[in-house]
Each structure stands twice: as C-alpha cells, then as structure tokens.
Amino acid sequence: MFKRSEQDKRPPVQIFVDGTAITARQGDTVSAALLASSRDVRRSTAVSGAPRLPYCMMGVCFDCLVTIDGVGNRQGCLVPVAEGMRIEIQKGKREIGK
Amino acid sequence: MTMAPKREAYDVVVVGAGPAGLAAAATSAEAGLLTLLLDENIGPGGQVYRAIASTPVTERNQLGADYWVGADLVQALRTSDAEIIQRATVWSLDRNLEIAVSVGGASAFVKARRVILATGALERPFPIPGWTLPGVMTAGAAQTMLKSSALVPDGRTVIAGQGPLLWLLAAQILRLGGRIDRILDTTERGNYFAALPHVFAFLTSPYFAKGLAMMREVRAKVQVVSGVTELAASGDGQLASVNYVAGGKRETTPADLLLLHQGVVPNVNLAMAAGIEHRWDDLQLCWSPVLDASGNSSVAGIAIAGDGAGIGGAGAAVVRGRIAARAAVEALAPAVAAKLTPMAALRADLAKAERGRIFLDTLFRPAPQFRIPSGDTIVCRCEEVTAKDILDAVAIGATGPNQLKAYRRTGMGPCQGRLCGLTVTELMAQARAKSPQEIGYYRLRAPVKPITLAELAAVPKTEADVKAVVRG
Numbered sequence: 137m138f139k140r141s142e143q144d145k146r147p148p149v150q151i152f153v154d155g156t157a158i159t160a161r162q163g164d165t166v167s168a169a170l171l172a173s174s175r176d177v178r179r180s181t182a183v184s185g186a187p188r189l190p191y192c193m194m195g196v197c198f199d200c201l202v203t204i205d206g207v208g209n210r211q212g213c214l215v216p217v218a219e220g221m222r223i224e225i226q227k228g229k230r231e232i233g234k
Numbered sequence: 235m236t237m238a239p240k241r242e243a244y245d246v247v248v249v250g251a252g253p254a255g256l257a258a259a260a261t262s263a264e265a266g267l268l269t270l271l272l273d274e275n276i277g278p279g280g281q282v283y284r285a286i287a288s289t290p291v292t293e294r295n296q297l298g299a300d301y302w303v304g305a306d307l308v309q310a311l312r313t314s315d316a317e318i319i320q321r322a323t324v325w326s327l328d329r330n331l332e333i334a335v336s337v338g339g340a341s342a343f344v345k346a347r348r349v350i351l352a353t354g355a356l357e358r359p360f361p362i363p364g365w366t367l368p369g370v371m372t373a374g375a376a377q378t379m380l381k382s383s384a385l386v387p388d389g390r391t392v393i394a395g396q397g398p399l400l401w402l403l404a405a406q407i408l409r410l411g412g413r414i415d416r417i418l419d420t421t422e423r424g425n426y427f428a429a430l431p432h433v434f435a436f437l438t439s440p441y442f443a444k445g446l447a448m449m450r451e452v453r454a455k456v457q458v459v460s461g462v463t464e465l466a467a468s469g470d471g472q473l474a475s476v477n478y479v480a481g482g483k484r485e486t487t488p489a490d491l492l493l494l495h496q497g498v499v500p501n502v503n504l505a506m507a508a509g510i511e512h513r514w515d516d517l518q519l520c521w522s523p524v525l526d527a528s529g530n531s532s533v534a535g536i537a538i539a540g541d542g543a544g545i546g547g548a549g550a551a552v553v554r555g556r557i558a559a560r561a562a563v564e565a566l567a568p569a570v571a572a573k574l575t576p577m578a579a580l581r582a583d584l585a586k587a588e589r590g591r592i593f594l595d596t597l598f599r600p601a602p603q604f605r606i607p608s609g610d611t612i613v614c615r616c617e618e619v620t621a622k623d624i625l626d627a628v629a630i631g632a633t634g635p636n637q638l639k640a641y642r643r644t645g646m647g648p649c650q651g652r653l654c655g656l657t658v659t660e661l662m663a664q665a666r667a668k669s670p671q672e673i674g675y676y677r678l679r680a681p682v683k684p685i686t687l688a689e690l691a692a693v694p695k696t697e698a699d700v701k702a703v704v705r706g
Contacts, residue, residue: 137369137491141384141410144290161383163288165276168383178368178471183618183647187471189368191615191653193375194281195274196356196501198616198648199366209648209684213378214321216276 252280254540255352257555263316285382326680369473373495386412389490439590528561616647
C-alpha cells in the first residue's frame, strides 16, 4: 500500500510484529512501520470483530489500537518505534492483564 | 526523553505545538512569562508542520515553501525559555485552569494563570459506504506518513473529495514518486456560483496563485473526474474498488488505497470539556468556540488560537497564536506588553491571512450526501452504529446526541465523538427538522483521551483527598 522514498536515510530499527522481526526506521510511528511492512496488520474491532487499519494517523480515530510491549489499546500512531519493541496486532478488546 | 512538567504552576500553559501553539508559546516566553507547551505528538509542528524537526524528506521543494515556515517557528520557540513537553496528552482542563496531563504513562497536574488552547483541527468525517474498510484512510493520514516517514502510496490509489489540502497532498505524493490513479472531485457544481461574490478577495489572496499552480501540476499527471455526486468503497475485509457517480454515469475503479478529504473542522473536545461555549457555524458546518477579538473564550483565563478557533489555515493560526499570547502578556505583565508587536498590527496581519477564506469555505462546502449518510452506512466507527440505527432511535424518541448515547452508544467509544459527532448532529437535525444549533452536540467530559484506571489510581493525593472519599 505504501513504499519508502529513496531519500529516506534514517537508520534502521528492528521491531517484532507478532514475533516476526521487521525493519522500521528511526522516527517511524508504530502505525507507519506496520503499514510500511507489507504484512497483514489489520486489527479487529472490539464490537463486531470487523477488520480495521489506521484511518487518521493523527491520534483521533483510535483505529490504530495495538498491543505494544505487552500493553494493549495503545494508539500506534502516537508511539515511536524503539529497538526490540514487541508489537502484537490486537484482535478484539484489550485483554485483562495486557 | 519525555519528562513530567518541572513545576506545579505556570503563568501560561499552551496546549498543542502546531502553528498557533508554537507562536503563542514563543511570544509568551519571550515576554518573560513562565510558559509550558504541552503537545501530544513525537515532535513539534502539529499537522501542517508535522515532523518539521525530523522529516526524512530532504528535497525541500517536494514539501513546498509553506511547510518549511514551520522550522522558523520551532527555532524561535527553542531559543525562548519555554518548557516544551512532547508526547504529553492533556486529558483534563477545568474552570480553575487546572490541567491534567499524561506523560509516559503517568499523570501530573499543573495550574496555569492563563491557558491557550491550540488543539487545531481534524478532518471532517466523510461517512460513505465502506469508509471503515482497511485501505480507506484520510488524506491527512497519507500526508502524515509522507512528512514523517517519507512513505508514499504505491498500490492503486484513488483520492476523493475536495479542498486545498487534497491538491497539496496529490502534488506532494507525485513529487516523492508515489502513485495516484485517479482523483474524484466531489465539489458541488452550484458552489462555484455561490462562491462568485467572494472571488475578488480570493484572487488577491496568496491562496489563488499557489492553488492554481498546484492543480495544474496534478492535472498534468493524474486523471481527474469532476462533479462526483455519489461515492462508495467496497471490498471483503479490505478495500477492493471505489464506486462513484459522475455526470449521472456510474463507474467502478479497482483500488488498494482510497484517501478521503472534505476539509477540516475544529478539534473541540478539550475546549468543550472545559465548558467553553461553542456555536454552530453555518458556513463552515462545524462547532466553533465563541471568542472575543483576542481569542478569549467564555471561560475566564482560557483563550483559543489556531484552527480550533474556527478554520483559518496555518498563516492565520500563527497570528491568532501571537494575539492570544499578547493578550495573556497584557493581563499578567502589562509593562512588558508595550514592547511586543502592537495588537492593531497583529489584527491587520490576521485580516490579511484570512483573506480569501470565505471563498474557499463557500466553494468547498461539502455536499449534503457526503455529510449526512443513510441506510447501513456507519456513522460511529467505534461503536459501529449506522445511519439507519440512528434514524430508528430518533423515531422512537431520541431527541439529540446525548439521548442517542443511551439508545446506541454513539460517541461513547474511544474516539469520544471526534469521528461521528458532526454527522450525528446533522443527521438528527435533518431527521427532526431542527437546526444543528438546536440539536446540539455531545456533552464532553474529562478525560478527553482514554487513560487507564491504574494511571488515575497512581495520581499523587493528599491526606485530605483520601479522607474525602474513604469511610471511617
């Protein structure tokens, strides 16, 4: 859906999405890194289980909700990636303890 | 590193580091006021200057000269004594000018003598069939990825809607080597005639030449379909095609990405939760705060600057930020105010920056069918409530957005009405033959962004606080 421009010279950052290593760039938000990864990163909604991807990328729509380092319901579009970060695509509601 | 505020009290707290907030905080700090700027994003710039201090897009002409203006604003702020905290989410503001802010998973409270809200705008909801499908995003979302990560669309891409941002985004995507297959222009033909009386101010505004050049640049490379009167996204769990009607003819085009845009509207959540009076704006079709000429709201001590005060664009936002900050200086340190740019000069700057706006608002007034959906089109994305659900609720007695919550939970999901509020107001107004002003809006309350109970429970409390709620 998206590709990186060749002029982007930012250093790589390795993150894990559902256990698989992917390469993001320093300064990417979690949502941008997920969308750039070409993986299926659709979450499913808490209400009907419908598939969703980020919609606004500016912190207002909450369609980017994702589990980051064990904490659920994070807005992926507001969190920058960090080396070794563990991301889980959230299916449905946030689970207790996550 | 994100840090909690250094102090418990400030002269001026500015919320939002877009054009208005940057200008307001710099003006206030330069005048010697203890100033705190709180911003939710990773870096300063807001939406229009997003990632201004970190963008990987190094070829300056690709983003355009208007973007790089933001670098000077950030520079001015950083050389001032203002305290700046990024990734700080303000979740409460009250009439006592007490602010609750979440930073790094912990909340802090600060008190201000003056608050300047510069929370900007968000994209107007564009509730068409299929707008919740993966692959459908706002134009602003694509622009955010372009500015902050140099990411551009590379699948089959359709941009649909209207307004200056749509053309700017298209030009930027093309300059960075991205792909756009088709632009579907939803501008109503009748709007051209309606806008005609305001054309002189527009022709003599900076918008005109820039806008025309950009449209020419885009049209030379992309097929543009004008007069689109119907629009729908379809696919099974993922966008597959965009269906539309133009000139009475129905068309379908395959697509991996659909970018929607029909203008921006004030982001009112924090201001409304603070109890600030808003009125329905019949021209801009949104809620705007009631403000005096210095940006002061109906709540003493709180001013609003930038697009949150009514859509005026980045240039106007900067001036509104300076005006609000100058008013704060006049109130808190009158002796220093004399050294600042006179208010009359700032007001003249503002009039100049707002020139041509009425023309744009009239020309790009979104058509009713793109604002007021019907049938099983989703209105509330969080709670997955359709237009029909809402009309059914009206039929059995729901009178306004707040009653509707009890019927359908609209606006009660995590986005707190940001993506459905305007649609709900207009839909209910139409169904009940009332004006949007009469129908009203959601009653917004803190926390205006979700925070965890654990974070609330961990808030520092005094013995008196505990005694007030603990029995025995």
